[in-house]
Amino acid sequence: MSTFTKPSHIGRKISRIRELRDMKQEALAQALGTSQQTISALENSEEIDDEKLKQIAKALGVSVEALKNFSDEAAINYFNNFYDNSNGTNFGTNNNCTFNPLDKLIEAYEENKKLYERLVQAEKIKWSI
Structure with a gap:
């Protein structure tokens, strides 16, 4: 065989x-x-x-x-x-998370708010000239 x-x-x-x-x-x-x-x-x-x-x-x-x-x-x-x-x-x-996702969301929101305020300020300056 x-x-x-x-x-x-x-x-x-x-x-x-x-x-x-x-x-x-x-x-x-x-x-x-x-x-x-x-x-x-x-x-x-x-x-x-x-x-x-x-x-x-x-x-x-x-x-x-x-x-x-x-x-x-x-x-x-x-x-x-x-x-x-x-x-x-x-x-x-x-898969242990080392940060609080809600804290990261709030940080992103605050950063967005600051960017928006800077944009509004830049537009005010642009239109005042």
């Missing part, structure tokens, strides 16, 4: 990453300066040359390594770890 493993299907990985990025084949084709049919053919390919892979990775906003090593399981694990819900939020555990 052979222990031959099935080679990684790079086209399927490109397709999954494109779908996860909410990108249509037409958009990827436009980014690569090619046709939708060419993208469809690429996504059905088991192997793609490295130069083309670099262009595709750049258009998808990922690294070539991310393309080559992509798996649905790894993506699920990434999002499960990223959205750790242990403290009741969807932003992980390091």
